[in-house]
Amino acid sequence: MTATTTSTLRTGHVGINVTDLPRSLAFYGDVLGFDVLVEGKEDGQRFALLGRDGRLALALWQQADDSYAPARAGLHHLAFEVDTMDEVRAVEAELRSLDVTFAYEGVVAHREGAASGGIFFHDPDGTRLEIYAPTGAEEAPAPHAAAPTCGFF
Template structure:
């Protein structure tokens, strides 16, 4: 049995705000939603997936059922990473993030994952403080790795 990553469910405090963020910043599309009071959610998908199978296209489900903000100090999700094909794609996402006024972590630098791998990406927070990454598989200079050979995306404070 081959196991692959499916969609990710994220609890949010304000569905309208979070839906707008993920659609605008990451270029996802709205696949479906519920506006029923107490059962609000949104299915967001990747517009570049050509499959007609709903679960192939589903990337994120936003569930409006939380209060407070995301904690990097509690067990659970550490960060959510999205892969793109190239460093230039990461730069395009970074430009979009900046143009929308979203704060980039680490000064907006494309951070290498380690001194051992030339993959890397940018980091920023969603409206509820969930840490997000957009990364490329290669082409990032490794000498700027922040944690040596350890995965930099895992040890940001």
């Protein structure tokens, strides 16, 4: 590839294998606010395409036998950006009311002294997720002094 062709390269959507599509739809739709754009159940193959404002963001594929395994190669975590730390904290409050498992207690900075930070938690299959804001975490702790917070959890 040349620099010309890679200059327009950006993430389109992320596909996640799940064990129970209805449970994952409730989490990503009801809890995180994604809309179901397409849902398929043909020939025992269940999937859903999720997005916002008609734009595809996630594809959920019910084809996993086991939950997420951090020690396997593949997706490390999926991060969603919001505009403000108030939005991060609002999502955190809702997730806590649903007994979602968190990797850290409260908002954490991406690294020591960073302005950006957020919350780190797990979906129903254990996939690691993050919701962060680019600023507002200046006073938040950083769980790891030398490595990015989003790297080891």
